[in-house]
Amino acid sequence: MSTAQAPTTVLARAVNVSAVYGGGDRDFTAVDRVSLELGEGEILGLAGESGCGKTTLGNSLAMIANPPLYVVEGTLDIDGERIDLTTLRGDGDLARQRKYRGGVVSMLPQGAMNAISPTLRVRNLVIDVMRAHDRSVTRDEALDRARDRLKMLEMPVRVLDSYPHQLSGGMKQRVITVVSTLLNPRLLIADEPTSALDVSSQRMLVEMLLAMVEQRIMSGVVFVTHDLPVLSQVSDRLAIMNAGRIVEMGPTEQLVHDAQHEYTRKLLSSVLDPTQETRSRGRNRRSHTGIGEGESL
Amino acid sequence: MSTVLECRNVTKEFHVAGSKVVAVDDVSLEFTGGDVLAVVGESGSGKSTLARMLLRLMPVTSGTISFRGDDVTHLRGHALRNYWSEVQAVFQDPFASFNQFFPVGRLLRRSLALAEVDRDEADALIEECLGYVGLTPAQALHKYPHQLSGGQRQRIMLARALMMRPKVLLADEATSMLDATLRVNVLNVLHDLKDDLGLTVLFITHDIGQACYLADRVAVMEHGKVVERGTTDEVIFAPRGDYTKRLLADVPDLKGSLKRKV
Numbered sequence: 409m410s411t412a413q414a415p416t417t418v419l420a421r422a423v424n425v426s427a428v429y430g431g432g433d434r435d436f437t438a439v440d441r442v443s444l445e446l447g448e449g450e451i452l453g454l455a456g457e458s459g460c461g462k463t464t465l466g467n468s469l470a471m472i473a474n475p476p477l478y479v480v481e482g483t484l485d486i487d488g489e490r491i492d493l494t495t496l497r498g499d500g501d502l503a504r505q506r507k508y509r510g511g512v513v514s515m516l517p518q519g520a521m522n523a524i525s526p527t528l529r530v531r532n533l534v535i536d537v538m539r540a541h542d543r544s545v546t547r548d549e550a551l552d553r554a555r556d557r558l559k560m561l562e563m564p565v566r567v568l569d570s571y572p573h574q575l576s577g578g579m580k581q582r583v584i585t586v587v588s589t590l591l592n593p594r595l596l597i598a599d600e601p602t603s604a605l606d607v608s609s610q611r612m613l614v615e616m617l618l619a620m621v622e623q624r625i626m627s628g629v630v631f632v633t634h635d636l637p638v639l640s641q642v643s644d645r646l647a648i649m650n651a652g653r654i655v656e657m658g659p660t661e662q663l664v665h666d667a668q669h670e671y672t673r674k675l676l677s678s679v680l681d682p683t684q685e686t687r688s689r690g691r692n693r694r695s696h697t698g699i700g701e702g703e704s705l
Numbered sequence: 706m707s708t709v710l711e712c713r714n715v716t717k718e719f720h721v722a723g724s725k726v727v728a729v730d731d732v733s734l735e736f737t738g739g740d741v742l743a744v745v746g747e748s749g750s751g752k753s754t755l756a757r758m759l760l761r762l763m764p765v766t767s768g769t770i771s772f773r774g775d776d777v778t779h780l781r782g783h784a785l786r787n788y789w790s791e792v793q794a795v796f797q798d799p800f801a802s803f804n805q806f807f808p809v810g811r812l813l814r815r816s817l818a819l820a821e822v823d824r825d826e827a828d829a830l831i832e833e834c835l836g837y838v839g840l841t842p843a844q845a846l847h848k849y850p851h852q853l854s855g856g857q858r859q860r861i862m863l864a865r866a867l868m869m870r871p872k873v874l875l876a877d878e879a880t881s882m883l884d885a886t887l888r889v890n891v892l893n894v895l896h897d898l899k900d901d902l903g904l905t906v907l908f909i910t911h912d913i914g915q916a917c918y919l920a921d922r923v924a925v926m927e928h929g930k931v932v933e934r935g936t937t938d939e940v941i942f943a944p945r946g947d948y949t950k951r952l953l954a955d956v957p958d959l960k961g962s963l964k965r966k967v
Contacts, residue, residue: 457884458855577748606747606911607955614957634884637957664959678885679959680892680914682941690896690918 417448418485419628420595425482425493427461427468438464440652441481446595449621451629453643453660455636455675461652462632463518466597468493469630470515471508486512486594510541514593514626518600521580524572531568534587541591550590557586560623561616578609582616589625596626600633614642636679640664648672709905710736710759710792710873715768717754717929728754730929731768736873741899741906743916743937746926747952752909755926756877759907760794761785773872790820793866797878799858803850809861810846816865834864837901838894856887860894867898874898875907880915892919913956917941925949 427439438461446452456462468479471493482493491508509515517523524533531551538550551568558565567575567583575583581601589596598617602610621629631643639646640660647657648671656669667673680686717729729751736742744752757763759770761780769778777788796802804812810831817827832842838860845853845861853861859879866874876895880888896919898904910916916923916937923940925933925948933946944950 457886607913607952607957608747610957611955635957636885637959640959641957674886676959678889680885680889680912680918681959682913682917682953682956684942686914686917687937687941690892 418445419448419450420446420484420486422469422482422484422493425465425468425479425484427464427473427477427479427482429464429476429478438477438652439468442649442652442654444647444654444657446628446630447644448627449624450645451617451621451631451643453639453646454630454632454649455634455639455646456649457634457675460649462634462649463599465649466515466599466630466632469595470513470597471505472515472517484513506541510537510588510593511591512593513595513597514588514591516585516588516596516598516601519604520584520588520601521572521577521604524580524584526572528571529568530570530572530575530583530587534568534590537587538590553590554586557590557625560625561586561619563616576609578605578612581605581609581613585613585616585620589620593626595628595630596620597630598632601631602638603633603635610638614638617642636664636675637681648675707738708735709738710770710772710907712755712759712770713768715755715758715770716766717751717758717763718766727929729758732926732929732931734924734931734934736905736907737922738872738905739899739903740921741895741908741919743908743910743920743923744926745910745913745916745923745952747911749928750926751929752926753877754929756794756875756907756909760792760875761788790869791871792873792875793869793871794875794877795859795862795866795879797881799855799862799882800850802862803858805850808847808849809853810842813846813861813865813868817868820869830868831864834867835861837867837898838864840864854887855883856890859883859887859891863891863894863898867902871904873905873907875909877909878911879908881910881912888915889918895919913941913953925952 423443425439425442426437428435428437430436442465454462464477467473467477468482469484473479479493484491484493534554535547535550538545554568555565563582567579572580585601602613605613617629620626631639633639643660645658646660646663647654648669650671656663656667656672663672664676667676713733715729715732716727719726719728732755744755746752758765761777765778769776771777772788772791780788813831814827817830822830835842835845840860850858880891883891892915895906899906908916908919920937922935923937924931925940927948933940933944933949940949944953
């Protein structure tokens, strides 16, 4: 693994995170001793194909690993505090877990935009989220916070009165991103936030995330996706995962232009962007790949 | 090459909660034999509705569809079944297209039994068509859908479509759910089929990059209308319409960072 130069101020450092599915002797190791570091104000892109362990790593860092997923090893240093990722499992340490989840690390799970209750207006979701973490917050305080946040990000405040079905996919995804960062987490883990969106909505979400980091609503983002072009737009550094390990990590530009690891190069060469290069690759494809190309079966 | 499939002034209206939604609005397209035509557009632009009408899975509100010069807009019964054997489709979700309880072999043989192909012939045909997509009967037939990877499933759906020896293959977001490396693999298979079997492919996608890789011609849809059409080079590298330009501008560029632009 090649390591990138350390970011200037370290926000979070995860060391030796391992996660397994199962239990007993048929364990499947989904994340294998992964260590990574995130600088203050940094967006780290985590890329890889289905089944490489990127979502599992995200879940482990956000401490929402539930059986049959077990984090068997690993610590996370954030804000001068060392958190043992393995201890916060089950319901043993609920109070700490709650303080940590959403407050210190917030998770934007895959498909979050379809997980909003269809019978709740967004305002009620806001109130529920805020009060679940702090009972002393009143309804009005929660809504004030949400209104300020929406204004800050130049989004229409009227979405608070909408039901999910009244919002477009892109708008839903932006709203859910705003709601999940209302508690000012230090770190946001965003799992495939743009994958279900059209290119124009993707762009709006990416621009919003950049604005959120700039305004220090959160201090760092781990952006998990299989979509390399989106990542290359938004992230400062990229980490490429394959089979539970980070095979290559480095500044985005360096990695895109000068990938060292074979898997990274393969992934980059599979990107189809509308360029002349793709066009000619399509035309001359017989010289590049074959149907029976074994390993990508 | 001659025109294989053609739609003229096809319109589809839906009535939703008392109001009228025009999903496809006066679309005319021609599919030349042995070509790949990509229809690109964002969600809700009407591309899947158009595909379903061409497949005769959905009636048109107005307009005509013709296949090799014959009007097929209102075919029924046996004639419609014949049409379906000439025009086959592969859809987005390879998992939803399988019966989870049966192994692949049973699924493929059953399709052929329905088409009244006898058993020996069926086995030979299955082997031939699996060969087109780079699989062997031993790799696929005894397996259940969950034992196959997404790419394998999608390639088996392709093989199933090819067993009917279609003239036209309609791929509706057929590669959208696949990983990047698998996607290139399936696109390559489509490319070969076009070359080797002279198949006409209608490739529906929201991803302009894929259209750029595979298609000979591209039609761009917005709000049910075809707003731009032409050869791939014209549409992608010299777009005329504002919508196409905007769509292309929003495609994330691997080598350019938005961060630096903001």
